[in-house]
Amino acid sequence: MPSLGLVMESSQVLPAFLLCSTLLIIKMYAVAAITGYTRLRKKAFANPEDALRHGGLQFYRSDPDVERCLRAHRNDMENIYPFLFLGFIYSFLGPEPLIAWIHFLVVLIARVVHTVAYLNKMNPRIRSGAYILAQFACVSMALQILWEVVHHL
Numbered sequence: 001m002p003s004l005g006l007v008m009e010s011s012q013v014l015p016a017f018l019l020c021s022t023l024l025i026i027k028m029y030a031v032a033a034i035t036g037y038t039r040l041r042k043k044a045f046a047n048p049e050d051a052l053r054h055g056g057l058q059f060y061r062s063d064p065d066v067e068r069c070l071r072a073h074r075n076d077m078e079n080i081y082p083f084l085f086l087g088f089i090y091s092f093l094g095p096e097p098l099i100a101w102i103h104f105l106v107v108l109i110a111r112v113v114h115t116v117a118y119l120n121k122m123n124p125r126i127r128s129g130a131y132i133l134a135q136f137a138c139v140s141m142a143l144q145i146l147w148e149v150v151h152h153l
């Protein structure tokens, strides 16, 4: 079985995808860490045993800032997980490297902007715009995969 290094050397696009997708996964870990930190700061725990450990059952409660973190994380799951599949398959379609880089960078930057805008309660247009940009790039990859697939049916 060829090593990952060999596979990456033979593909100009796969390393770009692996870089952007891994950075996005780290970004999701960051959102999870921020959620945990927000729970501690606001004393709002999801489980009674956590609340008891941090002062009492009264802290077994929800909090708007924690809910916001959870929504940001859920939105990441709705959008980044499909990208992990689409971007990987797209990398093997033999796309123009520059075009592929643009697709991956648009998703990476747009999803980072989405998170920053969401967590910092910025103008919702920034969040929506970032969401739409990343969606465009993902739909573009999905259509190219479909195009390739229908030619091999």
Ligand SMILES: N[C@@H](CCC(=O)N[C@@H](CS)C(=O)NCC(=O)O)C(=O)O
Pocket: 071, 072, 074, 075, 078, 127, 128, 131
């Ligand atoms: N599940 C999403 C679907 C649409 C979506 O992802 N919209 C973007 C741009 S407005 C968003 O940031 N939604 C907020 C969210 O998912 O919490 C929702 O309920 O809003």
